[in-house]
Amino acid sequence: MxxxxxxxxxxxxxDAANGPSDPIDPIDLEPRAQEPAQPKKSRxxxxxxxxxANLDAPGLLDDFxxxxxxxxxxxxxxVVKGIPVxxxxxxxxxxxxxxxxxxxxxxxxxxxxxxxxxxxxxVTVLAAVLAGVYAEHSVWxxxxxxxxxxVLHTAIxxxxxxxxxxxxxxxxxxxxxxxxxxxxAVSLFLVVYSLKIPITGGKLEEVILxxxxxxxxxxxxxxxxxxxxxxxGAAHFGVAxxxxxxxxxxxxxxxxxxx
Numbered sequence: 001m002x003x004x005x006x007x008x009x010x011x012x013x014x015d016a017a018n019g020p021s022d023p024i025d026p027i028d029l030e031p032r033a034q035e036p037a038q039p040k041k042s043r044x045x046x047x048x049x050x051x052x053a054n055l056d057a058p059g060l061l062d063d064f065x066x067x068x069x070x071x072x073x074x075x076x077x078x079v080v081k082g083i084p085v086x087x088x089x090x091x092x093x094x095x096x097x098x099x100x101x102x103x104x105x106x107x108x109x110x111x112x113x114x115x116x117x118x119x120x121x122x123v124t125v126l127a128a129v130l131a132g133v134y135a136e137h138s139v140w141x142x143x144x145x146x147x148x149x150x151v152l153h154t155a156i157x158x159x160x161x162x163x164x165x166x167x168x169x170x171x172x173x174x175x176x177x178x179x180x181x182x183x184x185a186v187s188l189f190l191v192v193y194s195l196k197i198p199i200t201g202g203k204l205e206e207v208i209l210x211x212x213x214x215x216x217x218x219x220x221x222x223x224x225x226x227x228x229x230x231x232x233g234a235a236h237f238g239v240a241x242x243x244x245x246x247x248x249x250x251x252x253x254x255x256x257x258x259x
Contacts, residue, residue: 108222113179120186120187123187123190124146127190150190153240185217215229
């Protein structure tokens, strides 16, 4: 038999016994020197890329305010209402302002009493004279009762002023100035009330006109807002009505006991 030539890539006979022709690299059994450990960096949760989560990182809702107001936007309210930037911080306080907000301001800011007191005394004398002129009988009785009403209703007006200061959250201020100005407003009421206006034949038109003049006197003499003057006038009327009802009740009790 003829021998076949070895194919390309096949080892020739005898190579297996003699070993491989290429040398074999020896295996390195020595341990490699360990590199120094690098400090671990804490990782936080980031949306920029994937990464392991840090369990010690603060929660996303730790700084969330549970009492936060999400129904109103102060910036939108400032733009809509036209509030300047320097006053934008007081938007919430102005929004919560009530009608009877306590301010502590005095109802009677001026302590001057001589001029309004002198004018009030002169107008009271004029009211007494008019009451005597238009009196149908007992002229001096009408004059005296007018002077008495001036003193009484000035005192009642001071009480109404104190009551109104509690309702409005303000202070009375100067009692001397308040008494003089209240006398002026009451005397204006009595001047108009002492007149005899022939419209209905009674005192209805005099009472309505006198109340309007009294209200104007409060606004001008005390320099009050119409709302505050209305509160004082209502308190004055209420206290006077209680006194009148008390007098009527006392008279009914006295007449019943006499009967």
